[in-house]
Amino acid sequence: MNPSRFFAGFYISFWIPTAVLTAALAIKLPSIVKLWKDPLLRAVGGLLVLACGVFVFAAPATIARTNRVTGVPNIAAPLVYSLITAFCGACLLLITAWRNGISDRSGVTRRATRWVVTAYASVIVALWVLFALADVPVERIRDLDTYYANTPFMREEIVLYLLAHTVAGLITSKLIWNWIRAGGLDVWLRGGLKFLGAGYVMNLLYDSAKFCAVVARWTGHDLDWLSTGLAPPVACLSAILIAVGFILPHTGQFLHRRVRTRLGHWHLRPLYRLMGTVTGGGRVPFRLRATPELRLTRRETFIRDALLHLSRFIDEDLRRRAYAAALGLGFGAGRAGALAHAVTVQDAIETRRRTRRDDTAVPLNTPDTENLLAEIDAVSRALRHPADIRAVREAAAASAQSVPDPTLSQPSR
Numbered sequence: 001m002n003p004s005r006f007f008a009g010f011y012i013s014f015w016i017p018t019a020v021l022t023a024a025l026a027i028k029l030p031s032i033v034k035l036w037k038d039p040l041l042r043a044v045g046g047l048l049v050l051a052c053g054v055f056v057f058a059a060p061a062t063i064a065r066t067n068r069v070t071g072v073p074n075i076a077a078p079l080v081y082s083l084i085t086a087f088c089g090a091c092l093l094l095i096t097a098w099r100n101g102i103s104d105r106s107g108v109t110r111r112a113t114r115w116v117v118t119a120y121a122s123v124i125v126a127l128w129v130l131f132a133l134a135d136v137p138v139e140r141i142r143d144l145d146t147y148y149a150n151t152p153f154m155r156e157e158i159v160l161y162l163l164a165h166t167v168a169g170l171i172t173s174k175l176i177w178n179w180i181r182a183g184g185l186d187v188w189l190r191g192g193l194k195f196l197g198a199g200y201v202m203n204l205l206y207d208s209a210k211f212c213a214v215v216a217r218w219t220g221h222d223l224d225w226l227s228t229g230l231a232p233p234v235a236c237l238s239a240i241l242i243a244v245g246f247i248l249p250h251t252g253q254f255l256h257r258r259v260r261t262r263l264g265h266w267h268l269r270p271l272y273r274l275m276g277t278v279t280g281g282g283r284v285p286f287r288l289r290a291t292p293e294l295r296l297t298r299r300e301t302f303i304r305d306a307l308l309h310l311s312r313f314i315d316e317d318l319r320r321r322a323y324a325a326a327l328g329l330g331f332g333a334g335r336a337g338a339l340a341h342a343v344t345v346q347d348a349i350e351t352r353r354r355t356r357r358d359d360t361a362v363p364l365n366t367p368d369t370e371n372l373l374a375e376i377d378a379v380s381r382a383l384r385h386p387a388d389i390r391a392v393r394e395a396a397a398a399s400a401q402s403v404p405d406p407t408l409s410q411p412s413r
Helices: 002-010 016-036 040-058 060-070 076-100 108-134 156-183 187-220 224-267 269-278 291-315 316-328 333-358 370-374 376-382 388-400
Strands: none
Touching: 002 076, 002 187, 002 269, 016 040, 040 060, 040 076, 040 224, 060 076, 060 108, 060 156, 076 156, 156 187, 156 370, 187 224, 224 269, 224 291, 224 376, 224 388, 269 316, 269 388, 291 333, 291 370, 291 376, 333 376, 333 388, 370 376
16 A cells, blocks of 8 residues: 555644644733733743744645745745744743743753754754755645755755754653653643643654655655655644643633632532521622622622621530531531531521510620631531531530530539
8 A cells, every 4th residue: 555645544734733723822812911021921922823833834835825926946945944943942942941940040041042042043044045055946845855855955954954853852852751750740730741742752753754754765765655644744733732732731720710710609609698698688799790700709708798797696605516416427527517607607697587586685795707707618518408407406406405504513502
């Protein structure tokens, strides 16, 4: 079977990684604009723009148009090679700065920056000089690397860009995997680095395929399918993995915070509705444009304010009995504390209602509500289980009845 025909079935359009990279850039753009002074975010944005540029100008249709507009056959080659080389250098700079920090006191980041900028800028200049010296009159859209593999100066240009790409891939892969092994990373950053590492490993596979095809031409063999059939889909897959690697830490952390915020807002609903009875049916005003974080903060504030108004009706003795009763029923310490608070809050609301109805003196309790205010999420979740609260209340009432009145046991004088 012809390998070229086999890999033709696995061809991935260059516009697919372009779309993925553009989506990654769109996701990162709000943070880049908002935190424009952050050099790392700007570097990520620039890197994604370069990656998009590589696949836009490497698309066969764009190559043909570039050659036609300029009137110079194959001038798209040094342009694409320069974009690839600039992308490689940007990757090295970003990973080094990301790993060591922009303000690295040891000077590693500054030295690496100078070395990478000097080396890869020199490579880009050399690519254009070699193209100017080469004689490449026949336009080749898909197989330029192998077609001109034995052409003076163009041969050196092809080898130079592949070497620059390979060196950058090797160094970047090593930096990434060393960073992963170092530990101390959150799950999203670790996942993003793994995708980046896999993407750069795929880049090395791309370089291997290209080198094998070129060397085969030098030795009189034909392995062009490695360059025209295998390398392009590998490059596309590599770009997709790299794009996912860059957006996963940001997007994952953002979604994690958003889900946690919405869950927190939902968890507080039972206690929020219960506190509405304390404030005469009052509610937090709804604002359509309010962020989830702001809505959660307002709900928490509303609940804590209502609990503070209710605090003088809280029976601390009941809370201790309810806690002991919950432990006796087999609940863990955290769950028992939440159930005990739920029992005392419900009792405080009933006491407040009776006080108003009977027009009696208001209790002058001064309980410590610090723990209650700190555990409103757990208390609210406990309110979703009325059967457990009822069991704890009944057990606490039974324990109160079983304790003798100490005044009855004192001898008369």
